[in-house]
Amino acid sequence: MQRIGTKNRTTSNGYPQSYALYQAKNCHSCPLRGACHDQKGNRTISINHRLNKFKDHAKARLLSTEGIKHRKQRPCDVEAVFGNIKQNKGFKRFMLRGLAKVEIEMGLIALAHNLAKVAA
Numbered sequence: 039m040q041r042i043g044t045k046n047r048t049t050s051n052g053y054p055q056s057y058a059l060y061q062a063k064n065c066h067s068c069p070l071r072g073a074c075h076d077q078k079g080n081r082t083i084s085i086n087h088r089l090n091k092f093k094d095h096a097k098a099r100l101l102s103t104e105g106i107k108h109r110k111q112r113p114c115d116v117e118a119v120f121g122n123i124k125q126n127k128g129f130k131r132f133m134l135r136g137l138a139k140v141e142i143e144m145g146l147i148a149l150a151h152n153l154a155k156v157a158a
Contacts, residue, residue, distance in 0.1 A: 039063075045084060057084040123151055 039060040048054050062080040065071050075081045099105050123129050129147055132140050 039083070042082070055086055056088065057086050059084050119151065123147060127151070 039062055041058060042061045043059045045057045045059055046054065047057070059082060061082045062068075065074070065080040068074070100109065127147070127150070132143055134140060134143050
């Protein structure tokens with residue numbers, strides 16, 4: 039694969055991204071051409087190297103001893119809270135629509151859960 043250029047784009051939330059474009063040198067005589075792609079020319083791929091670096095860093099943190107310890111602790115800390123809210127408090131669906139209203143509704147549910155813990 040040979041680098042042929044760079045493509046810049048902005049995500050829906052306004053974050054700029056830069057992709058490196060790579061193109062294969064000769065796909066015409068390749069026996070895997072049909073399984074690889076179906077365009078007329080050589081195969082072109084785009085790679086976001088910065089995103090790959092962030093993913094590698096996140097994976098390393100998740101697989102570290104500290105990350106494994108936190109992942110083991112999560113079911114004890116978080117899942118029980120959501121289970122309590124859903125099963126014991128009967129909260130299965132949001133009644134309101136829209137992100138702002140859902141955030142307020144979830145805040146009220148969390149507030150009720152925390153007050154019940156303090157009162158007990």
